[in-house]
Every structure is written in C-alpha cells, then in structure tokens.
Amino acid sequence: MPNSPGAVEETAPFFFMSILEVSKLRKSYSGTLAVDDLSFSIAPGEIVGLLGPNGAGKTTTINMILGVLEPSSGRIQIDGHNLANDRRGALLRTNFAAVYAPLPGNLTVEQNLRFFAMLYGVDSISSRIDALVEQFDLAKFRHTKCGVLSSGEQTRACLAKAMLNSPRLLLLDEPTASLDPATAREVREKIRAVATARQVSVLWTSHNMNEVETVCDRVLFLSRGRILLEGNPRTLPQEHGKSTLEELFIAVAREPLSLES
C-alpha cells in the first residue's frame, strides 16, 4: 500500500535521521538569486522556524520543497525520497497550509477534505475526516462552504487538510497570520501537540516572533536567500547582542552584513 499514510510510516527507513534534507538549494529568476546555496535538515518531531524579511526567500524555499517550483540546482529529500525523481513518494509524506492558499470556497469543509484525501491517497477517508473535524473543532461547519467561514475557521480547515495524510513533513507558511490571539494560541498548541505525538517535522514561517519563540525548536534566519543565522530562538538573540528575537529579526532585515561578519 504505497499510498497509504499508515504505510508511509512503515516504509520509512529506520536509519534515516532527518525527515527533510535540503542540500545546496539554489533558485534564480532571470539573473536574480532568490535562494542561494541553502542547506539544512529537520529531525523527526522538530519544529523549525524559517524567518526573514519579505523577499528573503522563505516562500520560494517552501514552494521548492512542495514541488511547485523547480530549483535551479540542489537536492530536496523528504523522508528518504528524492523530490526530483520520486515526486509522488516525497509528496505523499508532505502536506502544507498557507494563509494565501485557502481551500476552495465553493465546496464544504467535508467535500474539500474528501477531495484532498483522495488526492493524497488516504485510506479510510471517512474516519480520518471524522477525526480531523473533531480535532480542529470543525464539526458544526462540516457541511458549510469554506468560502463563508471566518478567517480562523478557514485556517482550521486548511490545517485539517494539511493533516489528512498524517504527513511526516508539514510546511506551514504563516499559518496564524489571520487569526486572533486566542485562536492563534490554540492552533499553535494543536500543531505542537501533533508534532510531538506523531513525530511530524514542521517547517514554519512567521513574522510573529513571540509565536516563533513559543513554538519553534530551532530557527533559520534567511537574508537574500541565504541562511544568515541558525539556532535556538530563545538563546539566539543574546548570542548576537540583542534582547529579543524581534530585535534580532529587525537587525537581520536592516543590517544583515554586520550580523554575517
């Protein structure tokens, strides 16, 4: 059963330590280098924050890992599957949610989940949907069209979709951007719980540094397509003479060269 999420976990090589391995990744658009020689890995259950100012290359990196953007060079390996020559194998183990990629508004929550479950080859679709609808408090919106849900409800529906195939790698591009603080905290806690319980590796982009400090085990600061800094979000600011992660973020955005040196 190569397309069953259950089988994904069974077939993953036991000796493989990283769920995501990105190696020497580059992307250039007509002479402009958006991502420059990026290498990093994510361990099972680890939540890594991909940070940086607008245009740093975060979304470009996520798009390449998602297979919707071809790298100019480099290698992406997901749970032991090389994305370039085993796209299906890699993407069966991946899912994503992004604030700019809502579920189609003309389908209900359940219809969307069923549609995407079939795209991801999920087994026992009905019971999986039941579980996710429960987990993300979507029961009363189950038969509501996604287009009429509030931002928070839509985000929860997107996250339910992202969990459909029990992914080994979860890509979250600003998942809480449109949420009120209470809902954002709830979503963070749910994702944290899933990552810990199922050993899901998460690549998380956000501009909310408090969120990053709370959720991420490690952060990668991107500037001009390169990793400028890497480390624990709770100790990294002090290591670079800043009192908070937000101050460090601003320094990365304004004076990346001083930090690099």
Next chain:
Amino acid sequence: MHITPILAIVLRQLYLFRSGPTRVLSLVIWVAIDIVLWGFMTKYLNSVTAAGFDFVPVLLGAVLMWDFFTRVMFGVTMAFFEDVWSRNFLNVFGSPISITEYLAGLVASSIITSTLGLLVMLALATALFGLSFLSYGGMLVPFLMVLFLFGIALGIVGCSFVLRFGPSAEWFVWPIPAVLSPLAGVFYPISTMPTWIQWVSHLLPPVYVFEGMRAIVTGGAFSRSSLAIGAVLAVFYVLSASLVFTRIYRNAVRTGLIARYSAESVT
C-alpha cells in the same frame, strides 16, 4: 497512473453540480436552446422546400453533434477553470497528483458532463422534432468518438493557453467552437467553400464526421477510410495537446508561475 486522484477531480465536479441548480442548468440550458431553435428552423425549412428532403436529420443532427463536441471541450476547460477561479493550484499541484492524472481527471469530468448534455439533446430532438438518431444505433459511436477526442484535444489546448497566459486569457477559450464551425463543414459540405479553405478544413477531424453523417442521413454510403483519417487526426491532436499542456506546466513549475498563479494575467 493512480485512479484515486483522477476520481477526486471527478468527485469535485459532482460536488459542484450538487451545490445548486444553476450548475446543472448551465450544462443543459444552452444545448436545449440550440435544439429548440434549430428544431423549429428545420421544421420551417421542411415546410417551404420541395417534399422529399428532410432537414431534421441533416441540420438538427448536425447541431446536436456539434453541441456535443462543444460540451466535451467545455467539460475539460470548466473542470480546469474551477482550479483557476478558486486559486487552488498550490493545493492541487502541491499534492502527489501527477500532471497525467490531473489531465485524466479533467477528461473524466468531461465525459460525465458531455454525456448528460448529449442525453438531454437526444431526448429533446427526438421528442419535439422526431429526430430518429437512435435508429442509427452503434453506427453513431465512431462519429461521436471522433468528435469526443477532438473536443478533448481542444479543451486541453484551451487549458494550456490559460495556464500559460493567465486567467485573463480565458476569453480565448469560449469562441473556439464558433471560430471552427464554418471550417468544419457542420451545416454544409466543405466543397461549398473555396479550395484553399478546404485544405485547412481537411486538418479538422469534425469534417470527416459531418461529411460522413450527411452521406448516411441522405441515404448514401460513407467512407470508412475517411472517418479513419478523422480518428487518426483526432488522436494525434489529443496527444499533441497533452504534450503541449505538460510542457507548459513544466515551464510554469520552472518559472514559478504555478506558485504565483493568482495574478489576474501573466506575462
């Protein structure tokens, strides 16, 4: 190729049809209007021309088959446009579905919608105007197949164009059948047209269908080899269109177009 992702595309279309009567009406209303309009026109022509020639199978039959071709083409493009209109490319193409499976899903959706349209047209044309198309039985199948394949090919071409040039290029798709119909010999033999246009017409599979159908309904014999040429051309166009779509998709993945497809137009 995996069947489940293909069925997912079909299921999505079925969900949309279930979501409200307007979706289903759009499938049948235009074909119904065409059949009624042309039905009365053929009745009028029968009444003012010399007895012995029945316009119903010749003209109304041609309208029915051309509308079927149009429904097939739009069946493919409409299924594709659902992803364009709902800005769903990132969710769909970021999933494990392959581009071949996606195209197969569009075609499978079209089979359902065009079959529904065909059944409505046959029912109306038979009930209201006495068109006895069903009396031709299995003989109709190869003719419909050629039109079906050519409709699929043009549907995929339309999708390719919108994928390459963006949602605002949608206007290009809708008039394609109208532009082709004068060349395809739908209502008249292509010998009516100037020789140089006939050369162009011979590149269109529907020409072989309509010439053959005219021969049959007027009691003559049709050339099987001629229809075979139409079939070969149609298959060639389906394969070529699929190749073009795949290349445009790959280019879109290379340039990042898929990831930022929400733009109104793409240059």
